[in-house]
Amino acid sequence: MTALAQNTTKTTATVSPPTKAPRRRRAWLFTIAAGIIALVVNVPLLNAVLVSFKPDGEIAKNPISLPTSPTLDHYANVLYASGYDFPRFFANSAMIAVGTVLLVLIIAIPATYAIVRLNFGGRWIISSASGLRLLPAIFFVVPFFILFSTLGLADTIPGLIAANTFLNLPLAIILLSSALGDIPQEIEEAAAVDGASIYRTLGSIVLPLLAPTMVAVSVLVFIFSWNDYLFALVLSTSDATPVTLGAANFITSTGIRWGDISAASVLSTLPPLLFAVFAQRYLVSGLSSGAVKG
Structure with a gap:
């Protein structure tokens, strides 16, 4: 037994652990x-x-x-040059992006809950939303221009918020429906047994569990709305001009002022960049919801 133990010890000693190189x-x-x-x-x-x-x-x-x-002359021109109201363009972009995020969440959260949990309208709505999101934005520009001109929403902040909401709402429904499908329905059934209404269940149980996905949706919708150029080009002329369109004011009849355009682009990139950096943890976890099931 002693010899066998010694042989086993030698054999074990000669086996080196797998290298991590x-x-x-x-x-x-x-x-x-x-x-x-x-x-x-x-x-x-x-x-x-x-x-x-x-x-x-x-x-x-x-x-x-x-x-x-x-x-720093180009930044001074962007911020203080006469005839170029960058602070107003910046404020317009902020109102459009924040308003779009709020409106998308207000519509998408109850709509997704009704589709996934209450079987409202059937699952085909999710497929329709996916197909709608794949269509290029140029497809909706002319109808939106005619509709908004008729309703008096052209060149207004609410008009651009409505247009960006329509464009980003399918993405929000797709992400929220995937995350909601990962939440065990037994939790909501237990709350219903305790007497909680649908609205109480949605507000007190479902929304806290959907928080990472809601942050991810907010970040993506904010970035897409802030960076929108096509709708801003067609639906705004002066009052609702965002920074993406305002930078084009440096293209003059005497030439293109590349330095001023670059400075305006750098300044307009900071808000969505900082927003995405601070919300990166929630963005990754929210986008990965529903990716692995089983």
């Missing part, structure tokens, strides 16, 4: 590949940042080089 190597390769892809994707943004700090002479000479004489 291949796993670490794969992790480093994945990190490097992701970094290269992120750099390539963000080249336009990085170039806009560089151009926004260059004098006009350097932009005309070499637009992709580092600025040798950095200047």
